[in-house]
Amino acid sequence: MPRRKLENRTIEVILLEANKHLGEKYESVRVKPIYARNVLLPKNIAVLATADMVNKYAQKIEAATKERKVRAEGFQGLLSSIQKDGGISFTGKVNKEGTLYAKIDESDITKLIKETYKADVEEHFFKLKKKIVAIGNYSVPFMYKELKGDIAIKVIAENPEVIEKKFKVKLVEEVEEGTEESKEETKEEKKAE
Template sequence: MEIILKQDVKNLGEKDDIVNVKPGYGRNFLLPKGMAVLATESNKKVLAENIRQAQFKQDKVKKDAEKIAEGLKDVSLKVGAKAGENGKIFGAVNALQIAEAIKKLGYEVDRRKITFDSDVKFLGNYIANVNLHKDVKVQVPFEVAAE
């Protein structure tokens, strides 16, 4: 039985994939739960049109992400934090602080897309990994300085 997935299904495929499944699995589980539709000719044409439109939107998002990445490539940020005598800061520098520092430069980046290789708990230089798109990633160096 050939079906089109409407959402990601573990161990089967991702959204908009056309997959072959056993008839009972498709008829009794996937179709009633709204996870898939039958892969008829008309549904395949609708899927192709939806994919074409989504691709156009994805290209625009990717171009915007590349533009931001180009602007962040040669930037070095400075983040202030209260620190003790031995250089250990109170708390930790988090993605929200990095996102705010990037926003001051004129770029809008979602804080959930910023990760660190290690915890930022001491004064010094670190690197923030900014995932702007699944194909566009940029590393932004930043310095944690005492306030």
């Protein structure tokens, strides 16, 4: 008798605790049997989704499903209000190249949204590929279950005088590469300063 392929084998469990990698409380998810047997079941994080357990937790599962729907609608409203405001903005100290001294990650975004909009968001809802390290405009994906959206983030220099000097030098260099007349104008501007 041939054995079943193990790669396609999963079992269904009901989560008794929220887990950022698997799902929310009283959500039914599919996991590998060894993970359920060695981690989820012994630590009482989940129970097997047998007919008895589904009936036992039916009311809690239904209430949790309604709660997730309400939460998703709240997050939809949050996304629309953030977009209406033009996104969120961070200020930070930068060096001459426009690179931030302190990188911005999911925890910083979560903290700012909690302070500004009084919303209960979690870090794993934001899917940054890498931390934000320079000034500019960014788009950060937001994902909660089926709800997907982008949040516009603007990073502004706290000490713009450092960057302005650099850009003035760049502009002068670009002009010097131009015509003879523009070179004379830039020399006059330098003398005037």
